[in-house]
Amino acid sequence: MYLREVKLTSEKIHRCQMFQVILLRALVRKDLSKLAESLDGYCNVMDSTSFDYLLLPTIGSNNEASINWSFLDSIIYPSANREDNHTNCFSQSMDDCKLVNTKSGLVYSCRLENSLVCTPHNDTLYCVTGILHDLDANSILELRKGESMSYKEYFKSRHEIDLVYEREALLNAKYLPKMRNYLKKSSAEKGKEPSGASLQLPPELCSILMSPIPHGLYYSFSYLPSIIHRIESLLLARSLKRLHMDHCAQSVSIHTTKILEAITTKKCQENFHMESLETLGDSFLKYAASRHLFTTYQNDHEGLLSLKKEKMVSNDALCKLACDRKIPGFIRTEPFDPKTWAIPGDTSLDKSLDVEVISPKRKVYNMGSRKIKSKRVADIAEALIGAYVSTSGELAALSFMVWLGLDMYYAKTPIERHFPINAEKFVNVRYIESLIKYKFRDPSLLVEAFTHGSFMQSEIPRCYQRLEFIGDAIIDYIITVHLYNKYPGLTPGLLTDMRSCSVNNDCYALCAVKFGLQKQILYFSTDLQKHITNTVESVEKLCISTTFGWSSDISFPKVLGDIIESLAGAILIDSCFNEDKVCESILPLLEPIVTPETVTLHPVRELHEFCRGRGYIMRKPSVTPKDGVSFITMEVDVNGTIYSDICSAPNKDAAKKLACKNLLNKLKIECASIELNVELNE
Template identity: 55%
Template sequence: MEAPEIVPDIIVEEADAQELDCEQVNYFPPELVSCANDSVKSYHCYLIELERNFEYNIPLHHILLAVRTELEFNDENMAFDLEVESGNVTVKMKYVGEIKFPSEQVRLCHRFQITLFRVLLDHNLKKLDKVLNAFHSRHDLAICDYLLLPCSGENQNPWNIDWKCVNSVLFSHKNLWDNHKNCCIPNGFCRPVDAKNGLVCSCMLENCLVHTPHTGRVYCITGTSDILDANSFLSRKNGEDITYKQYYGQRHYINLQFEKEPLLVGRHLFPIQNYLHRCRQQKKRESSNAFIELPPELCYIIMSPISISTFYSYSFVPSIMHRIECLLLASNWKKMYADHCTQNVVIPTIKVLEALTTKNCQEKFHLESLETLGDSFLKYATSQQLFKTHQNHHQGLLTDERQKIISNVALRKLGCYRKLPGFIRDEPFDPKMWIIPGDRSSGYTLDEELLSATRKVYNRGKRKIESKRVADVVEALIGAFLSTEGEKAALSVMDWLGIKVDFVNIPYERQFTVQSERHINIRHIESLLNYTFHDASLLVEALTHGSYMLPEIPSYQRLEFLGDSVLDYVITTHLYEKFPGMSPGLLTDLRSAMVNNDCFALSAVKSGLHEHIVHTSQPLHKFIVDAVHNFEQLSLSSTFGWESEETFPKVLADIIESLAGAILVDSGYNKETVFKSIRPLLEPLITPETLKLHPVRELTILCQKEHYTLKEPVLSWDKGVSSITIEVEANGVAHKHTHAASNRVMAKKVAAEAVLKSLKERMVGGVNNKHVV
């Protein structure tokens, strides 16, 4: 039967294909971009509510997000947590309506947020003048255009925009005292104060941002001290007590003129950090260095009135907006996919974002679980398609054909063809790289790029992404669709990517007739498998080794090819569904522990299936006998396989896979039937509580955690025996072990196991003398 083309023309796989890292675009969501210069601008408004789960003496204020285009988050519960040192800040976002602002008011809002964020990011005024000068430049360029406005009032009504706070950016030093009429301090209590700007009302210093030219720093002023002035004493680090007047004279060569003027109470600005970063929460007491007393005459008022609560609340905004930007990009990818998809597939935007987020981002979620799931389905789907359509191909050819489809090189080409790299998130959020909305300076450019004839996105520049990352995202997207909408949805996204797979049942054409009972004990084997075959010749084929050369009976290799993929898939799916919410790394470790040759080989011996292998090889017979003896010595309660220091014959693992393939074909490609039959052979199944990591993996994790130096393994080969040396340097102690085995993988495992044991003993004993163990 001639096989249909399942790989598009854009995939041209070469045997020596090299994966090259290349520069890729970096997309920015069009919903947050504008180049219009309307006299009146209409904005869709969303209330960003901030709630924390820890006590702190500075309140949080809600913030109004105003965007030119309505955000399509109808399928989402827009809530997520930011991780701070003392606990979590929960962010909730809801749509509150539409509002129109005249262009002058929009420019005021832009100036306010540019000033606020520039000061929060830099903690000085060095870049602010340059950015504000660019604010008056060309208005026909695409810019990041949305508003972030402070809400006021006890109930923080979304329409109670704190315009006094927004107008604080217009603070001017001209005739501040003479023209001051709307004082917030009760009559008789306000008074003139000499600031660096000039004479100001004391109310203007209650909540303001000041710059101290003698240090170049900025501070938020919260009020005036009741007890301190220039003649008050302060304690220095060396234990010396001097007055503030003396301190400024000695340290800054400044002679304070207004000795009786009460000092201002200020504090350093809050740092803008990546609050999406996974961190170990530690409740820390706030440093006393956060607060400072300042003579008013040294303070140049930049913004007034603006409270410390505003600065505190806005310090979280870059992280909040970064998450919203990423969700919008994921939403744009969904739209791009929907334009080409004939099925009505509904997948949460956050699930797509998970598939687009690599582990490098160091956030709470990343693609590894979905990648593992997608990888197993992709392998299963393509294996089934190839098995059906290439019924005369042996295992080697089938494996080669599958590799052309699912290799990292092939998947990277497919992903690039579908413009995936621009959507991928592959590095931690850096607040310094965040685009301040309204900023027109030369720090960034946004170039329009078409995703399709009707859909556009913006490119904010080039970046390097490893080729494998693109392949990982392809697999993760398949896993995302599979986990939320099932196999049809996963096949649909594969089809969109360019991988054509059809699960229509194509009959398995048998080219031979065989009297099955003459070769194996069918009824007994069926009892072991708890499955009755419709076509017993499949069972014979599944147990026939290549050494048994009868022309009417093919070897098990084709069925092994199919069974390998279905076992990988059903076990991965079982783990993903059985333990929801597990960490991505844990799913990978569980899968590795259950889907491997040692595990399957032990299962074959434990169930007695090894006795039914059809072969004529004396060396193989001896190999199997030795393996059974080794198994009996282990006395294992499980089939994890890591404990054995001997290599099991591959044929033992192969027959578990070939039997799975035979049951899959015989049952009409019912994978649930396969798992129901094979699962008892693997019992007890591994759980997170019973998981034992592979020694090589456990050693790697231990070295990373304890900052030990794991050296490159030293490999040698002599007369069919592989020798590997593993060495770790820990606290000046070299832990080293060499093991020789016929199998390189086994040699490495045993050597790693010995080094692990040595490290653990030394960690318990606390011995740090420098020597080789």
């Protein structure tokens, strides 16, 4: 909150800077030698030309707040006249103040209250909160285990110190607050000392470092490192945003907090990180690339389009582009550590910075180098794309992608099609349109969407593969957006699992069989016909109520999933890339959509996590192809005992899924048996 401008002399600026550095050093480093250097340096150094910003205590209400100079004057105390006139006396009248013996010499008791002291015998800093007039060195100290002794005896036995001024009142003191990372997720760290714990100190053992400075101010300042680190992180994110804005022709609005989320990795241990945005950005990137390639290369088949897309959006390609834009320097990869925090204005820790001009308007300051995996850099690039998609829309995301170096544009030219055929002759157009609640302008797209590569007729020059290429990308994108928007508080890992559970061939194939779309497929292949017939019979026997997940043991022919993707692609092209139309037509077919409560893991991944959590060893699978069928053997070493399963399916992935599922069930039964025996033996 901005209040007003305050003008300070160079002497006052220096005093503010010294107060800030000394107090924060006491809290952050708790280093007496460094603190002493700072205090000694106050009298010798008058350089106010080099400082970052000032963090100062105020007095008064919010609107009338002003700098509390009485607290800032506390740093003058070590060099001030000990026998002053009791200025800034906090809780006692001047008549009650008495001279007290300390390591700093004779001082008035009012100066001890609300002071920062150190005890040289154990090199510890304390804040004094009051004077205990009813306790002195001869008072009894109750120890643990029922022991008791006088304070004088305690310091003699524990520290070999003979207290001289036995009748002087003890000081009530507290440890300085423990510095914590308050940005840490679920930060509930417990310090070694209870926050309200007090202890008693003889004044003669204390050396006064700052006075007056109340106990509550230490706690207020203990939050500052975390607060300032968050502000600095936001400024970092803002700088990255400006790098893009400087080259952005259109007006793009994006919250700096979203950029910060996108550059924050899970290792930072904060309440947010980039993984959800990465999932969203990855999906949009692949859709945008597919759409760009589909419209740009209208005569290329699906294989060529896939190769070009992989070259554009691979991790290696993204990493190179991100490095060219200096993005790795903005990535946050470590949790904040207050102990290593660079205190503003602390010149003893100054590090040299290399300046690099990266645009006519911008320059960056380089502190050094660090190692970041190329995949991590690519993930951050995808997360930044996701940040733009989630807050500013697709055009803003495309603008960022173009700045990044991805030459992707939404072509405005129509897709050229010359298929003058009678669509009803080949597919049941009315049934399909009523099912998806969408009427095609060009029904020939439906024919193309259901034409398998084995179907050779001159009237139909193309099979569904190009439509499958763009349809795969649009379904992935609309489902990812649906899950991201419907469950905003979803953990990144769960979002990824839900996406995987919903976007896969098994899910689409079940959907196709559920609505009888296999009857619309145009193909000439007896093997495919047999596979489809067997699959439909198996699905009807199982009576599966949902189309997501991995519960089915059926090995689905790829064509059944492909036609759902090609149907989505046909709607997208016919509607002139109206994504909402695809969403309205396809999502109802896939219902019920997976929820956080119904999500399941793929059997292969679940087996990996099951074994990793228990220290079991998964052996490399053995694959044997025979007569068009893949046989796969999966083995797990459980403390020397080998568990295995062999499954077969028309393709390797399906066989592996079945083998992992069976093996997982065996291991779960075995683990349950072991746990039961342990309970019985106990």
